[in-house]
Amino acid sequence: MGGWRFGDPNGRRKWFSHAEPFAGLPGFQLAYETWGTLNAEASNAVLVLHALTGDSHVAGGVEPGHPTPGWWDALVGPGRPLDGFFVVAPNVLGGCQGSTGPWQYPDFPGLTIRDQVRAEVHLADFLGVEQWAAVLGGSMGGMRAVEWAVGEPDRVKSLLLLATTAAASAEQIGLASAQLHAIRANSVEGLGVARRIAHISYRTEQELQARFERGRQEDGRFEVESYLDHHAAKLTRRFDSASYVTLTEAMNSHDVGRSRGGVKAALRRVKARTLVAGVDSDRLYPLAQQRELAAGIPGADGLRVIASPYGHDAFLIESEQVGALVRELVPVRSGSR
Numbered sequence: 001m002g003g004w005r006f007g008d009p010n011g012r013r014k015w016f017s018h019a020e021p022f023a024g025l026p027g028f029q030l031a032y033e034t035w036g037t038l039n040a041e042a043s044n045a046v047l048v049l050h051a052l053t054g055d056s057h058v059a060g061g062v063e064p065g066h067p068t069p070g071w072w073d074a075l076v077g078p079g080r081p082l083d084g085f086f087v088v089a090p091n092v093l094g095g096c097q098g099s100t101g102p103w104q105y106p107d108f109p110g111l112t113i114r115d116q117v118r119a120e121v122h123l124a125d126f127l128g129v130e131q132w133a134a135v136l137g138g139s140m141g142g143m144r145a146v147e148w149a150v151g152e153p154d155r156v157k158s159l160l161l162l163a164t165t166a167a168a169s170a171e172q173i174g175l176a177s178a179q180l181h182a183i184r185a186n187s188v189e190g191l192g193v194a195r196r197i198a199h200i201s202y203r204t205e206q207e208l209q210a211r212f213e214r215g216r217q218e219d220g221r222f223e224v225e226s227y228l229d230h231h232a233a234k235l236t237r238r239f240d241s242a243s244y245v246t247l248t249e250a251m252n253s254h255d256v257g258r259s260r261g262g263v264k265a266a267l268r269r270v271k272a273r274t275l276v277a278g279v280d281s282d283r284l285y286p287l288a289q290q291r292e293l294a295a296g297i298p299g300a301d302g303l304r305v306i307a308s309p310y311g312h313d314a315f316l317i318e319s320e321q322v323g324a325l326v327r328e329l330v331p332v333r334s335g336s337r
């Protein structure tokens with residue numbers, strides 16, 4: 001088993017353990033990282049929720065000795081939008097970066113986004129956070145963020161939903177099911193095939209055309225093929241195929257309206273001041289999905305649009321635009337954190 005499943009590659013992980021049976025598991029642990037300090041009123045805690053292949057390492061280089069870059073470096077650190085907050089980022093339940101996942105159990109139960117959020121509620125209780133100043137998430141992280149706000153409306157003061165949806169659509173489930181078939185046919189090769197399919201959906205036709213055209217490598221592969229091979233190999237080195245299946249199935253299960261009278265009724269439960277943003281070129285999580293969220297959440301301030309040629313991945317790449325949204329959601333109030 002790779003060290004990344006158990007270990008602490010950046011030397012910053014902490015673990016929370018829950019010893020009681022939970023969602024078909026005998027118990028669980030969540031790996032998480034934190035930045036900053038919880039204030040005396042416990043009013044400055046921000047929960048950052050990662051996407052499908054992300055992890056708890058939101059930021060690197062904030063403290064000496066931890067240089068490995070994170071996936072939202074632009075948000076955390078001196079002078080950055082979450083400076084002064086107590087930032088908490090767990091690895092999702094079912095993931096493979098320190099949290100309990102299917103690589104540990106032969107008969108790992110299926111999990112839903114709701115199960116994953118319920119696990120994070122236990123982490124919040126453990127940390128002494130009664131209400132998050134903000135919950136932020138994109139894509140799968142946004143699914144958990146909206147589930148937090150619907151399921152625990154009194155515990156989320158403000159909410160940022162990026163490139164996400166209230167319920168997985170038929171197309172999203174369809175693309176995911178092709179990826180799941182590839183992995184079930186051959187877990188290692190299949191993970192690479194799944195990443196290739198997924199990565200195309202994370203980018204845009206125009207970007208791929210502009211970058212690669214019909215170019216070929218010396219070995220005869222198309223440039224775009226080589227690019228996808230590279231992303232497939234990179235993910236296969238750092239990610240567990242069984243976790244990919246568990247997390248993908250959890251995303252397919254996502255429907256905030258299930259057993260709550262539908263999406264509209266569920267979204268009306270949200271009490272948080274909310275910003276919803278989508279990416280103008282996102283073909284996987286199209287703007288219509290964020291429009292539905294913005295229209296349905298009572299405290300939502302319209303729909304914000306991130307302008308980008310990069311498609312769905314823009315919520316990871318367009319850090320200036322994302323940072324501006326975070327500053328708007330949780331403005332710096334000197335001395336009040």
Ligand SMILES: CC(=O)SCCNC(=O)CCNC(=O)[C@H](O)C(C)(C)COP(=O)(O)OP(=O)(O)OC[C@H]1O[C@@H](n2cnc3c(N)ncnc32)[C@H](O)[C@@H]1OP(=O)(O)O
Nearest residue numbers: 050051053054055069070071223224226227230313316317
């Ligand atoms: C820093 C961390 O630890 S992140 C860990 C957690 N990760 C996450 O949460 C998100 C997962 N990551 C991602 O989704 C993606 O990597 C993103 C969105 C961040 C990538 O965004 P971009 O910066 O646009 O990268 P892009 O898609 O252009 O890929 C660049 C890579 O493709 C390679 N590449 C470009 N063209 C080609 C080609 N024709 N053939 C082969 N490789 C190619 C580059 O050399 C580069 O390699 P590297 O990443 O190993 O340095």
Ligand SMILES: N[C@@H](CCO)C(=O)O
Nearest residue numbers: 051052053054139140
């Ligand atoms: N590139 C992102 C896309 C999923 O939202 C990831 O791998 O997590």
